[in-house]
Amino acid sequence: MTAPRPRPEILSIAPYVGGESKIQGANRAIKLSSNEGAFGPPPGAQKAYRGIAAELHRYPEGSAAGLRQAIGTRFGLHPGRVVCGAGSDDLIARLCHAYGGHGTELIMTEHGFSMYRIAGLSAGCRVIETKERHLTADPEAILAAVSPATRLVFLANPNNPTGTMLTRDELERLRGGLPTEVLLVLDAAYAEYVTREDYEPGMRLVDAGENTVMTRTFSKMWGLGGLRVGWCYAPPAVVDVLHRVREPFNVSVAGQAAAIAALAEPGWWERSQAHNARYRAELSSCLRAAGIRVWPSEANFILADFGHPARANAADAYLRARGMIVRAVGGYGLPQCLRITIGTAEEVGLVCEALTDFMQESGKA
């Protein structure tokens, strides 16, 4: 008997590994492994979520018109150029299916976000990984990898799990060097956290042509990862394609209501950004003082580099023993590093203390 078989490339996909959330034997773990915002869901979003409970039998408005309107107002964008998805992962996958496929190539960077590889392989693309410099995307290496088969370039900016970013000028040079038929997807999942003046999430590049898309998410600073809401800003032709291939009711009633309320939460963005900038700097200096290398990050996490995989594993185990879960990033080719989400002031203090102790205990060995 022969069993049903998927397309062969499907079995070459390594399933996505998310941040863990439980420690065996501990009843309350501090979870700093998935870059969820430090403050939980915005209170207004929780209220809106409860408020639509009696409407859950209704199908959502398919194009998320109310949410697109709210996004347009908040970010100064035309709602007709915004498409919402079940998380930005959903939109990433749709773009791969629509623009990729057999015989095409997708370019990402060597420590780039792993969903690009999964979505690309699943669509049948050949996935090319380009070298980075100092754990930062290298536009020259990306341009050198372009072939006549290239259809998609994915860049997370800032990148997960490295936290590093390209400037507006570097992005513009990258776009300028790519063939016009190549779709550049700028994944700005952490844009809300960036404070640097020379940063551009992607709107300007989208507006400047027909071939750049910016994706965003409600899963990080807006605190709604559990509801799965993301969006993108795209040129009209790409918007048209996404509406053809997206699922008709891809964002739930609860997701739309909570996301609209999150955007309206007074002071949320400012407070989250200020907290993050302060505690990211504090945690970084604490770890550096303890003798750990910390890569510069523009996001709501830092990449702590222990120099050796065994040491990173030992630090991971040490944190776990104290009830803290961070993210091992061996799957990203960084087995010597741990990615640590910026949590509350208390959580940052606990991680700092634990890793300082770890270094003191292990350093002499």
Ligand SMILES: *Cc1c(COP(=O)(O)O)cnc(C)c1O
């Ligand atoms: C978290 C994250 C996403 C967001 O995923 P959602 O599907 O919107 O939850 C996208 N890209 C990067 C780089 C991320 O880190």
